[in-house]
Amino acid sequence: xxxxxxxxxxAAATSATxxxxxxxxxxxxxxxxxxxxALRGVNFRVMQGxxxxxxxxxxxxxxxxxxxxxxxxxxxAGTLLYRGKSIPDLPDQSNYRAREIGFIFQSFHLLPTFxxxxxxxxxxxxxxxxxxxxxxxxxxxLRSVGLEHRLGHFxxxxxxxxxxxxxxxxxxxxxxxxxxxxxxxGNLDSENARLILExxxxxxxxxxxxxxxxxxxxSIAGRASRTVEMKDGRVVSDQRNxxxxxxx
Amino acid sequence: xxxxxxxxxxxxxxxxxxxxxLLGVSIGIAAVVALVGISRGLSKxxxxxxxxxxxxxxxxxxxxxxxxxxxxxxARDRIAHLPHVxxxxxxxxxxxxxxxxxMMLVSAREWNGFSWNNLRxxxxxxxxxxxxxxxxxxxxxxxxxxxxxxxxxxxxTAELSVVGIVDGSAWVENGSVILALPILQEITDNRxxxxxxxxxxxxxxxxxxxxxxxAQINKLVPEGRAIAASENISNSxxxxxxxxxxxxxxxxxxxxxxxxxxxxxxxxxxxxxxxICILLALGWKRWRIVRMVLWxxxxxxxxxxxxGVLIGAVGVSVLGRTPAIRGLLEPDLSVxxxxxxxxxxxxxxxxxxxxxxxxxxxxxxxxxxxx
Numbered sequence: 001x002x003x004x005x006x007x008x009x010x011a012a013a014t015s016a017t018x019x020x021x022x023x024x025x026x027x028x029x030x031x032x033x034x035x036x037x038a039l040r041g042v043n044f045r046v047m048q049g050x051x052x053x054x055x056x057x058x059x060x061x062x063x064x065x066x067x068x069x070x071x072x073x074x075x076x077a078g079t080l081l082y083r084g085k086s087i088p089d090l091p092d093q094s095n096y097r098a099r100e101i102g103f104i105f106q107s108f109h110l111l112p113t114f115x116x117x118x119x120x121x122x123x124x125x126x127x128x129x130x131x132x133x134x135x136x137x138x139x140x141x142l143r144s145v146g147l148e149h150r151l152g153h154f155x156x157x158x159x160x161x162x163x164x165x166x167x168x169x170x171x172x173x174x175x176x177x178x179x180x181x182x183x184x185x186g187n188l189d190s191e192n193a194r195l196i197l198e199x200x201x202x203x204x205x206x207x208x209x210x211x212x213x214x215x216x217x218x219s220i221a222g223r224a225s226r227t228v229e230m231k232d233g234r235v236v237s238d239q240r241n242x243x244x245x246x247x248x
Numbered sequence: 249x250x251x252x253x254x255x256x257x258x259x260x261x262x263x264x265x266x267x268x269x270l271l272g273v274s275i276g277i278a279a280v281v282a283l284v285g286i287s288r289g290l291s292k293x294x295x296x297x298x299x300x301x302x303x304x305x306x307x308x309x310x311x312x313x314x315x316x317x318x319x320x321x322x323a324r325d326r327i328a329h330l331p332h333v334x335x336x337x338x339x340x341x342x343x344x345x346x347x348x349x350x351m352m353l354v355s356a357r358e359w360n361g362f363s364w365n366n367l368r369x370x371x372x373x374x375x376x377x378x379x380x381x382x383x384x385x386x387x388x389x390x391x392x393x394x395x396x397x398x399x400x401x402x403x404x405t406a407e408l409s410v411v412g413i414v415d416g417s418a419w420v421e422n423g424s425v426i427l428a429l430p431i432l433q434e435i436t437d438n439r440x441x442x443x444x445x446x447x448x449x450x451x452x453x454x455x456x457x458x459x460x461x462x463a464q465i466n467k468l469v470p471e472g473r474a475i476a477a478s479e480n481i482s483n484s485x486x487x488x489x490x491x492x493x494x495x496x497x498x499x500x501x502x503x504x505x506x507x508x509x510x511x512x513x514x515x516x517x518x519x520x521x522x523x524i525c526i527l528l529a530l531g532w533k534r535w536r537i538v539r540m541v542l543w544x545x546x547x548x549x550x551x552x553x554x555x556g557v558l559i560g561a562v563g564v565s566v567l568g569r570t571p572a573i574r575g576l577l578e579p580d581l582s583v584x585x586x587x588x589x590x591x592x593x594x595x596x597x598x599x600x601x602x603x604x605x606x607x608x609x610x611x612x613x614x615x616x617x618x619x
Contacts, residue, residue, distance in 0.1 A: 070529070072612075072614040073614040094528070094531050094532065094533045094534070095533075096531075097529060097530065097613070098530070098531020098532070101531075103529055103530065105526075109526045111526070112261075113257045113258075113260075113261045114249075114254075114257065117249075118253070121249050122254075122527065122532075123530040123531050125251060126532060126533065131250060170530070
């Protein structure tokens with residue numbers, strides 16, 4: 001499927017039994033007073049519990065799309081819904097980012113002056129958890145990613161793979177229903193990339209989380225249940241993958 | 249980890265810069281403490297000195313100088329009979345260079361006047377008569393001049409005997425050279441001139457009656473001005489100039505402090521733009537970012553203020569022991585001044601942090617995904 005996907009076609013293609021998490025209809029994003037158009041009428045639906053890989057060359061609009069979904073930026077035109085509510089019109093976008101979304105960045109983006117345990121607690125400041133509850137939850141999360149022996153280590157003392165695992169634990173801090181991962185294995189060697197991918201797949205499987213993962217790596221995209229390919233700000237391909245990772 | 253852990257980590261991530269900013273703020277606050285403390289000390293020392301002499305009303309002409317202008321000694325006779333006046337004492341007081349001390353208070357008092365009564369002999373004796381070429385030294389003055397009973401002391405062209413060392417229960421009194429009125433009038437060529445009349449009112453006199461008495465005196469003695477002892481120094485134009493200069497210089501130091509903290513906080517926000525965007529991306533509210541920046545700058549002010557108060561207090565204490573100031577005034581380092589100084593420092597911090605905080609609140613969380 002190389003042409004742009006229309007909203008109607010897309011809705012039909014994704015009419016699964018679960019509820020839609022995201023709906024994008026005619027989504028556009030322009031930068032620099034319209035001189036640069038990053039998204040050009042993206043139609044898109046993501047269902048609860050899907051593992052979706054977004055692929056495409058640099059400049060195709062993948063990261064911009066992720067920004068819109070995470071309420072980090074506003075679309076110039078079109079509709080973008082989260083569970084039926086317009087994301088740009090949410091009354092408290094920071095609350096949406098804090099509670100509904102978990103972000104995983106390519107460069108980890110851990111705060112250098114805080115330990116692994118402290119980094120994981122940072123998103124929890126926007127919740128009602130007490131000091132001890134925050135700490136206990138952070139320890140549990142770090143244990144779940146196999147870093148219980150690295151709690152007091154600063155990011156500089158952790159390997160790339162360990163940093164990304166801390167970042168994953170941080171993304172889970174407030175129990176989000178959606179994980180948005182921007183090239184999460186892009187800065188890792190193949191072994192660590194494999195471990196991180198396994199971890200993400202396990203989280204997706206165990207917690208029925210919706211996982212949207214931007215990647216250049218087709219082998220990683222093949223692990224997703226669905227692959228969306230973008231080019232020049234448009235969705236040019238949207239395919240369901242089989243269980244073993246090959247595309248249908 | 250609490251919110252304040254995050255605030256403090258923000259400060260200690262650049263220890264040298266934070267340290268230099270603290271130094272800047274603390275120097276500014278030390279200047280406030282020192283200058284205002286000294287100027288207030290000047291007022292307080294005069295007030296305590298007058299109280300120690302048992303003076304309720306002072307008649308003097310506090311012009312532009314720190315010592316009053318001389319006027320005719322006959323003024324005393326014009327007011328001695330007024331109602332509520334229990335006693336008067338004519339005084340000629342001057343700030344003079346005495347031997348190796350650059351500035352010392354020389355206080356010549358009417359013989360048998362009540363202003364002698366508070367002086368308690370520590371050593372030697374009092375002058376025997378108003379014409380004896382002798383002085384008594386306050387304890388601090390004796391110490392500064394390195395004089396003891398029996399020594400000679402040079403005041404202008406006259407050589408006088410030190411016949412006693414006294415304790416006057418106040419810094420000003422203890423830092424003074426005290427002698428009989430005619431002796432100083434002769435030395436300074438101020439025959440029949442005085443520049444202060446100390447008045448003690450009768451015990452039952454109310455504040456209103458003291459006010460009325462002052463009004464009466466002002467009519468009878470137009471060359472001087474009568475005011476309640478507690479207000480005396482603040483009536484001096486010179487004192488007001490000193491006070492204005494103290495606050496002016498302090499304000500300048502505070503403005504420098506504001507610019508220092510603002511520069512540091514702006515640098516912090518610029519440097520941590522990406523970090524702040526990550527916090528926003530992780531769901532932190534903008535108000536929490538603003539609070540983080542403001543708390544950092546307020547803490548810079550608080551720590552700088554506390555350090556400044558300590559530096560200022562030690563500095564003033566050292567300055568108060570120097571021969572130039574010792575005995576003249578007691579720096580007023582009241583809890584009130586120290587508290588106000590720290591409060592100014594915190595205000596400096598908060599005000600300095602407003603613009604950087606506003607800048608940080610304008611950052612777009614989408615920048616977190618870059619780099």
